[in-house]
Amino acid sequence: MYSVSYHRASSVADAAKLIKKAGDGKYVSGGMTLIPAMKLRLAAPTDLVDLRHVPELKGIKVSGKAVTIGAGTTHAEVAANEKLKAVCPALSHLASMIGDPHVRHMGTIGGSIANNDPAADYPAAMLALGATIVTNKREIAAEKFFTGLFETALKDGEIVTAVRFTAPARAGYEKFRNPASRYAMTGVFVAKGRDGVRVAVTGAGDDGVFRARDMEAALAKRFDAAALDGIKVSPANMMSDIHASAEYRANLVAVMARRAVARANQ
Amino acid sequence: MSDVSMVVNGRTVSGSVEDRTLLVHFLRENLGLTGTHVGCDTSQCGACVVHVDGKAVKSCTMLAVQASGSTVVTIEGLANGADLHPVQAAFKEHHGLQCGFCTPGMIMSATDMIRRHPEGLDEATVRAELDGNICRCTGYHNIVKAILAASEAMGKAGKGKAKRAA
Ligand SMILES: Cc1cc2nc3c(=O)[nH]c(=O)nc-3n(C[C@H](O)[C@H](O)[C@H](O)COP(=O)(O)OP(=O)(O)OC[C@H]3O[C@@H](n4cnc5c(N)ncnc54)[C@H](O)[C@@H]3O)c2cc1C
Ligand code: FES
Ligand code: FES
Numbered sequence: 001m002y003s004v005s006y007h008r009a010s011s012v013a014d015a016a017k018l019i020k021k022a023g024d025g026k027y028v029s030g031g032m033t034l035i036p037a038m039k040l041r042l043a044a045p046t047d048l049v050d051l052r053h054v055p056e057l058k059g060i061k062v063s064g065k066a067v068t069i070g071a072g073t074t075h076a077e078v079a080a081n082e083k084l085k086a087v088c089p090a091l092s093h094l095a096s097m098i099g100d101p102h103v104r105h106m107g108t109i110g111g112s113i114a115n116n117d118p119a120a121d122y123p124a125a126m127l128a129l130g131a132t133i134v135t136n137k138r139e140i141a142a143e144k145f146f147t148g149l150f151e152t153a154l155k156d157g158e159i160v161t162a163v164r165f166t167a168p169a170r171a172g173y174e175k176f177r178n179p180a181s182r183y184a185m186t187g188v189f190v191a192k193g194r195d196g197v198r199v200a201v202t203g204a205g206d207d208g209v210f211r212a213r214d215m216e217a218a219l220a221k222r223f224d225a226a227a228l229d230g231i232k233v234s235p236a237n238m239m240s241d242i243h244a245s246a247e248y249r250a251n252l253v254a255v256m257a258r259r260a261v262a263r264a265n266q
Numbered sequence: 267m268s269d270v271s272m273v274v275n276g277r278t279v280s281g282s283v284e285d286r287t288l289l290v291h292f293l294r295e296n297l298g299l300t301g302t303h304v305g306c307d308t309s310q311c312g313a314c315v316v317h318v319d320g321k322a323v324k325s326c327t328m329l330a331v332q333a334s335g336s337t338v339v340t341i342e343g344l345a346n347g348a349d350l351h352p353v354q355a356a357f358k359e360h361h362g363l364q365c366g367f368c369t370p371g372m373i374m375s376a377t378d379m380i381r382r383h384p385e386g387l388d389e390a391t392v393r394a395e396l397d398g399n400i401c402r403c404t405g406y407h408n409i410v411k412a413i414l415a416a417s418e419a420m421g422k423a424g425k426g427k428a429k430r431a432a
Contacts, residue, residue: 006285006331100398105321
């Protein structure tokens with residue numbers, strides 16, 4: 001790891017101030033993506049501004065169907081929260097499958113979506129739930145937030161403070177885990193909410209998370225795994241790497257989508 | 267450089283470290299607690315697992331400065347004098363190790379896992395919970411056996427205590 005200067009922020013305003021003063025500064029939340037990247041010298045910020053001790057970023061609020069999750073909430077906390085489990089068990093299930101217990105104790109929802117790894121789980125949930133990403137400056141619809149591989153709509157120094165969504169009537173998430181890294185080799189989140197059905201796919205698209213519109217149309221007519229029979233997923237815009245070919249991923253999208261719908265209907 | 271201070275295995279320690287110093291290196295090199303191992307460069311093997319504020323974390327993926335102000339428990343902090351912790355005793359009894367390199371991380375993960383599952387553990391849960399701990403020798407079989415046995419022994423001891431208290 002290259003040399004770095006560490007600063008611990010006490011509030012969101014303090015963090016924004018600290019990053020402004022830094023040369024090439026980066027926020028660190030759980031550090032479960034950033035520290036490994038720094039160890040491999042794939043990332044080399046001059047300064048780290050630690051958000052882990054900022055109380056405003058923590059916690060889960062559920063009121064009726066309205067859910068707000070603070071950006072600093074860990075995967076383990078999302079997985080274990082009983083109120084969330086009662087209104088949106090699919091998201092608890094998703095969080096419980098991220099990485100391993102040690103990663104879940106540190107990694108945060110805010111860090112995951114700010115990073116927008118094309119194989120990360122949360123981006124699929126945010127897109128399918130039609131979530132709003134709240135920052136210290138504005139509110140951004142998930143649709144506009146995830147803009148490509150490791151790319152988001154966040155401006156320099158902007159802090160994700162929370163995510164907000166209305167719990168859908170039904171939802172399900174299924175992923176085919178890369179057996180070594182546990183990331184999604186393909187993951188599909190389906191949600192049937194007030195404004196229809198959304199199907200979001202992660203780990204497969206060559207431009208990051210995307211919505212499968214033809215599946216959405218079919219499921220809007222009949223919310224059943226069988227409704228997806230006959231829908232062909234094209235390998236044209238799928239990732240191809242040492243883990244899986246584009247054709248294999250295209251097939252996984254179809255399989256994971258069926259399993260996700262079946263889980264939503266359980 | 268930053269001054270760090272934390273409670274490690276019940277003792278308050280402090281030191282001055284480069285900000286990029288990983289917690290595992292602070293433990294091993296500054297404090298001489300070499301029971302915590304480093305098995306990989308990619309945050310995947312779990313040989314470095316310690317408890318920070320009561321939770322199992324990978325000490326190779328946390329800076330010492332990030333842990334400043336925290337309470338840390340390492341493998342050296344588990345036994346009570348010459349009395350092994352029940353998880354250590356179970357690993358010994360069930361032959362849960364061969365070369366022993368992964369063992370400190372396995373035992374720290376196991377104690378965390380047992381704490382989070384007071385209702386008890388089954389084999390499938392133990393195997394899933396070991397996602398973040400790699401062993402190159404044992405094939406996991408005896409590690410799983412040892413954790414199940416320790417969980418049962420600790421559950422009984424816990425109930426015994428509760429009864430006595432009641
Ligand atoms: C072994 C291992 C397995 C993993 N498996 C999975 C998996 O199966 N699925 C999965 O989805 N992920 C997986 N991850 C990644 C993990 O979920 C990370 O926790 C997550 O991607 C990043 O969250 P973090 O809080 O650790 O962020 P950090 O590493 O602290 O930060 C990541 C990036 O986001 C920025 N950032 C952090 N917080 C904010 C904020 N509030 N506002 C703006 N920017 C911010 C940082 O500057 C940095 O660029 C795995 C990681 C490891 C090490
Ligand atoms: S040394 Fe920490 S996970 Fe391998
Ligand atoms: S006992 Fe050798 S790596 Fe596990």
